[in-house]
Structure formats: C-alpha cells, structure tokens
Amino acid sequence: xxxxxxxxxxxxxxxxxxxxxxxxxxxxxxxxxxxxxxxxxxxxxxxxxxxxxxxxxxxxxxxxxxxxxxxxxxxxxxxxxxxxxxxxxxxxxxxxxxxxxxxxxxxxxxxxxxxxxxxxxxxxxxxxxxxxxxxxxxxxxxxxxxxxxxxxxxxxxxxxxxxxxxxxxxxxxxxxxxxxxxxxxxxxxxxxxxxxxxxxxxxxxxxxxxxxxxxxxxxxxxxxxxxxxxxxxxxxxxxxxxxxxxxxxxxxxxxxxxxxxxxxxxxxxxxxxxxxxxxxxxxxxxxxxxxxxxxxxxxxxxxxxxxxx
Amino acid sequence: xxxxxxxxxxxxxxxxxxxxxxxxxxxxxxxxxxxxxxxxxxxxxxxxxxxxxxxxxxxxxxxxxxxxxxxxxxxxxxxxxxxxxxxxxxxxxxxxxxxxxxxxxxxxxxxxxxxxxxxxxxxxxxxxxxxxxxxxxxxxxxxxxxxxxxxxxxxxxxxxxxxxxxxxxxxxxxxxxxxxxxxxxxxxxxxxxxxxxxxxxxxxxxxxxxxxxxxxxxxxxxxxxxxxxxxxxxxxxxxxxxxxxxxxxxxxxxxxxxxxxxxxxxxxxxxxxxxxxxxxxxxxxxxxxxxxxxxxxxxxxxxxxxxxx
DNA sequence: AATTACCATAATAAATACCTTATAGTTGTT
DNA sequence: AACAACTATAAGGTATTTATTATGGTAATT
Numbered sequence: 001x002x003x004x005x006x007x008x009x010x011x012x013x014x015x016x017x018x019x020x021x022x023x024x025x026x027x028x029x030x031x032x033x034x035x036x037x038x039x040x041x042x043x044x045x046x047x048x049x050x051x052x053x054x055x056x057x058x059x060x061x062x063x064x065x066x067x068x069x070x071x072x073x074x075x076x077x078x079x080x081x082x083x084x085x086x087x088x089x090x091x092x093x094x095x096x097x098x099x100x101x102x103x104x105x106x107x108x109x110x111x112x113x114x115x116x117x118x119x120x121x122x123x124x125x126x127x128x129x130x131x132x133x134x135x136x137x138x139x140x141x142x143x144x145x146x147x148x149x150x151x152x153x154x155x156x157x158x159x160x161x162x163x164x165x166x167x168x169x170x171x172x173x174x175x176x177x178x179x180x181x182x183x184x185x186x187x188x189x190x191x192x193x194x195x196x197x198x199x200x201x202x203x204x205x206x207x208x209x210x211x212x213x214x215x216x217x218x219x220x221x222x223x224x225x226x227x228x229x230x231x232x233x234x235x236x237x238x239x240x241x242x243x244x245x246x247x248x249x250x251x252x253x254x255x256x257x258x259x260x261x262x263x264x265x266x267x268x269x270x271x272x273x274x275x276x277x278x279x280x281x282x283x284x285x286x287x288x289x290x291x292x293x294x295x296x297x298x299x300x301x302x303x304x305x306x307x308x309x
Numbered sequence: 310x311x312x313x314x315x316x317x318x319x320x321x322x323x324x325x326x327x328x329x330x331x332x333x334x335x336x337x338x339x340x341x342x343x344x345x346x347x348x349x350x351x352x353x354x355x356x357x358x359x360x361x362x363x364x365x366x367x368x369x370x371x372x373x374x375x376x377x378x379x380x381x382x383x384x385x386x387x388x389x390x391x392x393x394x395x396x397x398x399x400x401x402x403x404x405x406x407x408x409x410x411x412x413x414x415x416x417x418x419x420x421x422x423x424x425x426x427x428x429x430x431x432x433x434x435x436x437x438x439x440x441x442x443x444x445x446x447x448x449x450x451x452x453x454x455x456x457x458x459x460x461x462x463x464x465x466x467x468x469x470x471x472x473x474x475x476x477x478x479x480x481x482x483x484x485x486x487x488x489x490x491x492x493x494x495x496x497x498x499x500x501x502x503x504x505x506x507x508x509x510x511x512x513x514x515x516x517x518x519x520x521x522x523x524x525x526x527x528x529x530x531x532x533x534x535x536x537x538x539x540x541x542x543x544x545x546x547x548x549x550x551x552x553x554x555x556x557x558x559x560x561x562x563x564x565x566x567x568x569x570x571x572x573x574x575x576x577x578x579x580x581x582x583x584x585x586x587x588x589x590x591x592x593x594x595x596x597x598x599x600x601x602x603x604x605x606x607x608x609x610x611x612x613x614x615x616x617x618x
Numbered sequence: 619a620a621t622t623a624c625c626a627t628a629a630t631a632a633a634t635a636c637c638t639t640a641t642a643g644t645t646g647t648t
Numbered sequence: 649a650a651c652a653a654c655t656a657t658a659a660g661g662t663a664t665t666t667a668t669t670a671t672g673g674t675a676a677t678t
Contacts, residue, residue: 001390003314006636020655033637035656040635045393051587054464055645055654058449061402061589062393069389073382080378081310084354084371093370140367155363155675278360280370315666329625342667344626349665364624364675 001044005077008070010037014050015067018057041066091120093282096142098126098133102201102225103146103269106162106244110297114289121282130200137274143283145272146290148200155275159287162294165243165264166204169255171235177256184212184261190238191219193231200267201225205240208265229255240265244298269294310353314386317379319346323359324376327366350375400429402591405451407435407442411510411534412455412578415471415553419606423598430591438532439509446583452592454581455599457509464584468596471603474552474573475513478564480544486565493570497523499547502540505530509576514549517574538564549574553607578603 013023014034024031042049049063059067086092099107104127115123126142133145134154150158168187176182176190188209195202202221209216219237222228225245232239233254243264249255271290273279279287322332323343333340351358358372368376395401408416413436424432435451442454443463459467477496485491485499497518504511511530518525528546531537534554541548542563552573558564580599582588588596 001386003386004635005312005314021653029636030638031655032639032657036636039656047393047397048587052644052655053449053583053585056449057655060587062396065389065392065396069385073385076378076382077310077312080374083374084356087371087374088356140362140365274362276362278357278369313665330623338666339668340625341627341669345666348626361625361674366625 003041003044005073007037007041007044008073010034011041011049011066012070012074014038014057015059015063015070018059020057086120088281090118090282090285093121093280095121095123095280095282095286096126096144097123097286098128098136098142098145100130100133100147100200101127102148102242102245105247106294106298107146110290110294113293113297114286117289118282118285133272137272140274140277143273143277143279144287147270147272148204148267149270150272156272157275157277158270158272159291160268160270161291162269162298164267164269166201166240166267167243167246167264168238168240168258168260169229169232169246169249170238170258171233172253172256174235174238174256174258176258179259182258182260184214187238187260188214188217191217193220193222193228193237193239194218195225195228196221196223201240201242204265204267212262242267312350312353314382316346316350316353317382319343320350320358320375321379321383323347323366324368324372324379327368329366395429397590399427399591399594402430402589404430404432404589404591404595405435405453406432406595407437407445407451407454409439409442409456409509410436411457411551411554414556415603415607416455419599419603422602422606423595426598427591427594439507442581446581449583449586452582452586452588453596456579456581457513457576458579459581465581466584466586467579467581468600469577469579470600471578471607473576473578475510475549475576476552476555476573477547477549477567477569478538478541478555478558479547479567480542481562481565483544483547483565483567485567485569488568491567491569493521493523496547496569497526500526500528502529502531502537502546502548503527504534504537505532510534510549510551513574513576521571551576 010023010027010029013026014020017023017026020034020038021031024034027034038050045062045066047062048060049066051058051060051063083092097107097111107125111123111125115121126136128136130147133147134151136142137145137154137156148164149160150156170177176186194205206216220231222231225241228239228241229245229249231237233249238258243257246255246257250257271287273287319332319336319338319342322335323329326332326335329343329347330340333343336343347359354371354375356371357369358375360367360369360372392401406416406420416434420432420434424430435445437445439456442456443460445451446454446463446465457473458469459465479486485495503514515525529540531540534550537548537550538554538558540546542558547567548564552566555564555566559566580596582596
C-alpha cells in the first residue's frame with residue numbers, strides 16, 4: 001500500500017464532515033480534486049472507504065479504520081513538529097558535556113547557571129580523565145568537552161576560554177608561606193608531589209621548569225588531583241595545581257599559596273569538539289555562554305581567576 | 310512540514326544502517342537517490358538529521374526524533390494493512406444485524422452457527438419492532454435486517470429466504486384441538502387475541518380473513534408476540550402466530566395448533582438492506598449463508614418450517 | 619601516494635501527482 | 649417537472665517527484 005499524506009489529509013476532512021463539497025472548501029480545493037484523492041486512496045486500500053446512500057455519506061468499516069489511522073498519524077506529525085520546534089528554540093533538548101576532573105568544580109557552577117537560563121533543557125555531565133575524554137570525543141558521544149589544551153594529533157576544534165593558573169601550594173606552616181617573593185632557584189631545592197607522567201598539568205610543569213633551566217624534583221606522583229592536595233596538606237612536599245581546584249582548601253586554610261617568581265603558570269581551559277561536528281542548537285548556545293560568561297561566573301563565586309602577584 | 314512516506318521510508322533505512330550506500334542497496338535504489346531523499350527530508354525539517362564525522366554517520370537529536378516518528382508511523386501503516394487484509398478475508402470484522410422480535414428465535418440459532426464458522430467476527434444483534442427496524446435501515450445503522458415483508462414505499466432491497474407459517478393456536482383444552490379440519494366458517498365464530506394494528510402479522514391476518522370474506526373478531530390486541538401467546542395459554546381467545554415462535558409452547562404443551570382449512574397462512578421472512586447499500590465482506594457472506602442455510606438450520610433444530618397440513 | 623569506501627552534486631529524463639474547468643448523473647424536494 | 653445540492657467523470661496542463669548516470673570530493677587505509 002502506498003498512501004500519501006495528501007490522501008490522508010483529504011480523507012480526514014471528508015470522513016469528518018461526511019461531505020465532499022464542504023471538505024473541498026475547507027481545504028481550498030475544487031470538489032473534483034477531493035473526489036480524486038478519495039478515489040486514489042480507495043484504490044490503494046483496494047476497498048471502498050465511503051459509501052453514499054441516498055444523499056448521505058457513510059464510512060464503511062474499513063473507512064473507519066482508515067479514519068483512525070489518518071487522525072493518529074496526523075496527530076503524531078503535529079507532535080513531531082512541535083518537538084522539533086521546541087528543540088530549535090531551546091525549549092527542549094539535551095546537552096551532553098564531558099569535563100576533565102580538574103575542571104569539575106567550576107564547570108558545575110557554570111552549568112548550574114546555564115540550567116537556570118534554560119530550564120527545559122536536560123543536561124548530562126560526564127566527569128572523567130583526559131584519556132577517556134579523548135575517547136568520548138572520538139566516539140562522538142557528547143556535544144562538547146571541557147579540558148586542558150587537547151593534543152594536536154587528534155582532529156579536534158578547541159577554543160581556550162578561561163585562564164587556568166597553576167600555583168604552588170604547601171602546608172600552611174611551610175617556611176616559604178608568606179614570603180613576598182620566592183625565587184625559582186629556591187623553589188628548585190624543594191621536592192614536589194605531582195600528577196602522573198602524561199597528565200596535562202605534569203607536562204606543563206615540566207616544560208616550565210626546563211624552560212627556566214631548573215631541575216624538577218618529584219617525591220611522589222599520583223593519578224588524581226585530590227590525592228596531590230592531600231599529600232601537600234600532610235606536608236609531604238610542595239604541589240603545583242590549578243587554582244580553580246583550591247577553593248575549599250584556601251577557605252579552610254589547610255593549604256596556602258606560595259608567592260613564587262614567574263608564577264602562576266598560565267595555562268587555559270579549552271572547550272573542545274570534534275572537527276566538523278555540527279553542534280545542536282543548545283550546544284551552540286552553551287559554547288557561546290561558556291566563552292562569554294566563564295570569567296564572570298568564577299568571579300561571582302569569589303574565586304580569583306588569577307592568583308595574586 | 311510536508312513529508313512524504315517515501316522520505317520516511319528511506320530515512321528509516323539510513324538511520325538504522327547508518328550508511329547511505331547500504332540503505333540504497335536494501336531499497337534497490339542508487340545511492341544518490343537516497344542522498345536526495347534525505348536532503349529533502351532535512352529541508353522539510355529545516356534542520357540536519359544526520360551528521361557525518363569522519364567516515365561515520367550519526368543521528369542528530371532531531372534525527373533521533375524523526376527516526377522514532379518514522380518507525381512508529383510505518384508500524385501503524387503495517388497494522389492498518391493487516392487489519393484491512395483481515396477484514397477482507399473475514400478474519401476480522403463486525404456484523405450488525407437487526408431482527409424483528411418475532412424472528413428472534415430462529416435468527417439467534419442462525420447466528421450461532423454462523424459465528425462458529427467465522428470465529429474472529431464479532432456480531433451485534435438488535436432485536437426490536439418493525440418501526441424501529443425501518444428507522445435503523447433509514448439511518449444506515451446496520452448491515453442487514455431480518456423481518457417480515459418490508460413496506461414498498463421505502464427504498465429497500467429485500468429477499469424472502471424462509472417461509473413463515475402463521476398457525477392458529479389455542480389452549481390445549483379448546484374444543485377445536487385435535488379436529489381433523491376446522492372450517493373457516495367455524496373459525497370465524499371464534500374470538501381472537503391479536504397483534505396491534507399496523508403490525509405485519511395483524512395486516513396479514515386481516516387480509517386473509519377479508520380475502521375469504523369472513524369476519525375477524527378480535528377480543529384483545531397486544532403489542533408483542535409473547536403477550537399474545539400468554540393470553541392464548543390462559544384461554545382468553547385463539548391466536549394466530551408464527552410457527553417459528555412456538556417451539557417452547559408446543560414442547561411444553563401449553564398451546565396446541567388447530568388444524569384449520571386453508572391454514573397455515575404462508576408469509577415469509579425477508580433479509581433486507583438499503584437500496585444501493587454496499588455490503589461489507591462479512592455481511593455479504595452472512596446474507597448468502599442465510600439464504601442457503603436457513604431452512605436447514607430450522608430443520609436441524611427439529612422445528613418444522615411448515616406446519617403439518 | 620595510491621587505493622578504497624563513502625557521500626554530495628549535477629544534468630537529465632520519465633513518471634505521476636495534482637489541480638482546474640466543464641459537464642454529466644443522482645437524489646431528494648418543491 | 650423543475651430545481652437544488654451533491655458527487656462522478658473527463659480532458660488537459662503544470663509542477664513536482666523520483667530516479668538514473670556521471671563525476672567530484674573527503675576520510676581512512678595500505
């Protein structure tokens with residue numbers, strides 16, 4: 001059977017009004033046009049749908065079935081149109097974001113604000129490590145990823161949108177705490193607790209040290225940021241971490257920032273997508289929102305986006 | 310939005326296979342034909358439905374919605390086709406019959422047999438009086454009506470399919486019971502309990518009496534057959550009723566048939582439909598079944614379809 | 619660098635879908 | 649018998665749809 005929506009639309013009107021002429025008027029058509037559509041539909045169904053007894057029209061049993069089908073299908077089409085319309089106007093939709101664990105803190109705040117502006121949008125947030133993020137991008141499993149500078153050999157489009165200052169922190173009792181300016185030479189004498197080799201932060205730090213021709217002595221390396229801060233709190237060594245992950249520790253004064261020459265190291269947070277990816281309307285809006293609002297959001301939460309010099 | 314079933318069909322294949330070329334093969338089309346259909350569908354939706362990242366295809370959010378819609382609509386279409394197919398092959402459908410109350414007894418038996426032959430068909434039976442039956446026909450509210458000879462001034466098509474013998478019955482103790490042959494002259498001396506004026510039976514009886522130039526003395530008239538039989542059982546007078554309504558009373562010997570000259574009066578049961586009515590497949594079959602099987606059904610139930618002469 | 623697997627685009631031909639006007643035929647009513 | 653209200657049918661034209669082949673471009677693979 002090979003019906004057309006046109007046939008269904010015309011049939012619906014005729015079945016409802018039980019009058020070809022009035023249906024034709026309603027559809028702004030000539031009456032024979034209606035007759036033809038009905039005839040074709042009956043040919044498709046290979047059975048009469050409408051019968052005329054005297055002057056009055058009646059639906060046959062199959063006609064009733066067809067009427068139900070026509071109404072149901074047309075209603076579904078209206079629903080579809082509405083859904084699509086809402087998706088386009090951001091009244092509906094789903095946003096899939098993945099973020100590096102170190103970015104978790106401020107991204108949650110950013111998303112919180114964004115969700116308030118777009119209350120009908122549902123959001124899923126995946127917090128995971130750098131390797132997984134690249135995997136997710138590769139499988140096209142999310143709209144956007146927020147992470148440190150992505151590797152160049154992947155086919156990705158990335159935009160830096162916020163400074164990510166790395167600062168040196170220590171146990172509050174450390175002798176360097178409170179000094180106006182610690183020299184890099186002095187810093188080099190210290191031992192560090194750091195992220196594992198291959199992490200973005202670790203490479204950035206190593207590059208910084210080698211650029212300044214000083215040695216970088218590691219005491220321990222750990223696979224997550226939380227563990228590093230813990231180690232520093234226990235005075236197992238100095239740590240170099242993103243300022244954005246320090247809010248709690250600074251407030252509770254379990255860690256202090258050390259004022260070191262040439263610090264903070266300025267890295268950036270990037271918003272990343274697959275090359276060629278066509279963003280959904282809501283993802284486009286979120287990307288713009290992030291690029292515009294990120295700094296403001298950080299400041300509003302009393303979080304210096306850069307460390308004091 | 311003005312989609313076509315073709316677009317949906319092609320889109321369904323592409324969305325399922327995520328591969329234009331394979332979809333084209335499945336649909337026995339060239340690959341560009343598929344590209345075009347998808348393109349047109351995307352134009353209708355005014356938003357991308359499929360995105361290509363590297364070599365792989367993905368559905369967009371709207372694409373997923375469209376996929377759901379396509380599958381649902383196509384499934385409904387299959388359901389519709391199946392329903393229509395079943396209706397055509399009598400594996401499904403509904404039969405609406407209306408019968409005169411006096412025909413009730415044997416029509417129920419007829420329908421019982423018919424229902425066993427067509428177990429998937431549902432049946433509704435309306436048992437009512439002659440006036441209502443004509444009304445029902447006028448409003449095209451049923452497929453077929455079974456009744457006595459319908460009036461000629463209605464636009465109806467009717468076929469007699471079974472003799473309807475009217476016999477004289479009385480209380481078993483009546484003096485005429487058991488006589489070899491009662492003359493019409495003697496009968497004329499009796500008083501009768503009869504149907505109301507305007508009923509089919511009543512007119513038939515009156516015509517019979519006047520044709521034979523004898524008087525017809527009524528004692529009481531009543532609006533239904535059951536009441537008449539009751540009155541005769543109570544010896545309030547003789548009754549002239551359809552033999553087909555007497556099964557119980559004869560078996561229980563609460564009424565006896567009187568053997569009267571020129572009786573039984575032979576009327577007929579008619580199967581009636583509106584002029585020009587196109588019967589549904591199942592109604593056509595029922596009409597044929599009735600015309601062929603009615604006599605046999607009556608006999609099988611040990612019901613003489615004609616009174617003994 | 620060449621190859622392979624895909625999808626997009628262009629040009630073009632054939633089919634068909636769709637609508638209109640004009641006209642004829644029915645049915646029920648006055 | 650004439651009329652009014654409807655639907656069916658026929659003829660004809662236009663626009664749309666649908667497909668084909670040929671060709672070009674892109675991304676991953678060898």
